Amino acid sequence: MPLLKAVPQKGGQVALDLEVARIKQLHSYGILVPELIAQQPGWILLKNLGESIIDDFKQNAQDIPRIRKLFGNCLDAIKQLHQQDQYMSQGFVRNMLKISDNPVQIGFIDFEDDPLTVMNLPQAQARDLILFINSTARFFVGDSEFFQQQIHKFLEGHKPAVIDNVQKTNDKLLWVTKVPFQKTLGHDYQKLKVGILSLQNLPPSSHWSED
Numbered sequence: 630m631p632l633l634k635a636v637p638q639k640g641g642q643v644a645l646d647l648e649v650a651r652i653k654q655l656h657s658y659g660i661l662v663p664e665l666i667a668q669q670p671g672w673i674l675l676k677n678l679g680e681s682i683i684d685d686f687k688q689n690a691q692d693i694p695r696i697r698k699l700f701g702n703c704l705d706a707i708k709q710l711h712q713q714d715q716y717m718s719q720g721f722v723r724n725m726l727k728i729s730d731n732p733v734q735i736g737f738i739d740f741e742d743d744p745l746t747v748m749n750l751p752q753a754q755a756r757d758l759i760l761f762i763n764s765t766a767r768f769f770v771g772d773s774e775f776f777q778q779q780i781h782k783f784l785e786g787h788k789p790a791v792i793d794n795v796q797k798t799n800d801k802l803l804w805v806t807k808v809p810f811q812k813t814l815g816h817d818y819q820k821l822k823v824g825i826l827s828l829q830n831l832p833p834s835s836h837w838s839e840d
Contacts, residue, residue, distance in 0.1 A: 632756040632798045636718070636742040644741040645673050651718065651740035658713040661706075661728060661736030678736045679726035686722070686768050696768055697775060699727075703765075704783040706735035707757055711787065716753040718742050720760035751790035758783070758795060759828075766824035770816065777827040785832050792831055799828040 638644060645668075652675075655662045663675035682703065689695045703725055710716065717724060718740045728734040744753040762780065769776035784792055806822050 631748055632752055632759060632794060634747065636744050636747055638742045640741075642670065645671075647743055648740045649673060651743065655710075655715055655737070655740075658715055660710055660713065660715060661734060662740075663736070663738060678738060679728035679734075681723075682725050682727050682735070683723045683764070685727065686765070690768055693772065697772070700765060700769070700776075701779055702727075702733045702735055703761070704779055706737075707761060708783055708787075710737070711754050711757070711791070714750065716744060716750065717757045717760075718744065720757035721764040722761060723764065751788060752794050754787070754791045755794035755798065759798060762824045762827060763821075766827070767816065767820035770819045770823050773823045773827065776823060777829075780827050781830075781832050795828060796831055799825060 639647075649665060649668060652662045652665060661678070663678045665673065666676055667674040682699065685699060686696055703722065706725065707717070707720070717737055719742070724737060724739045726736050726738060728736050744756060748756070758780070766776065784795070802825050806825050
């Protein structure tokens with residue numbers, strides 16, 4: 630599955646240069662990313678961007694209104710990124726930080742690899758969503774209908790190629806939701822199932838052109 634294959638990480642100075650280049654690129658589009666304070670051979674210094682969103686989810690997992698709002702805020706931030714024809718490096722929620730509460734501002738971190746070295750832009754944007762779902766589904770095992778509604782709302786207006794890539798990848802994972810003895814497989818299986826099922830019956834694309 631092309632969207633789930635590993636993106637090469639060359640490490641060292643190459644990775645540092647890539648991170649700086651992507652930070653500058655995203656900043657030029659108005660995307661919230663860390664400020665580059667200093668750069669020297671072998672290291673870079675970045676300003677702290679904000680607070681951990683994954684920690685917020687973990688600490689407030691029983692506060693359903695709070696995590697619902699935070700989840701929606703995250704999806705809004707990713708959608709704004711995609712509307713600029715941009716993408717994350719690794720779309721896990723751990724790579725998103727909350728900068729402020731009023732208004733809610735969410736930024737992105739960790740750009741040491743570039744998915745466009747192994748895939749095209751629609752695939753990279755589809756990958757963003759799949760990785761984000763994979764890293765947040767565990768908080769919505771008991772709230773799967775809301776989870777799916779928000780994801781479908783997120784995809785409304787995305788380019789057809791993005792939705793097609795999401796659908797094709799998810800279709801190859803559907804067998805996971807049909808294995809026997811599911812009740813014995815524990816929470817890890819349940820969150821995986823919630824994530825896969827949330828991408829069923831996706832909305833048709835509209836709004837964005839393919840230009």
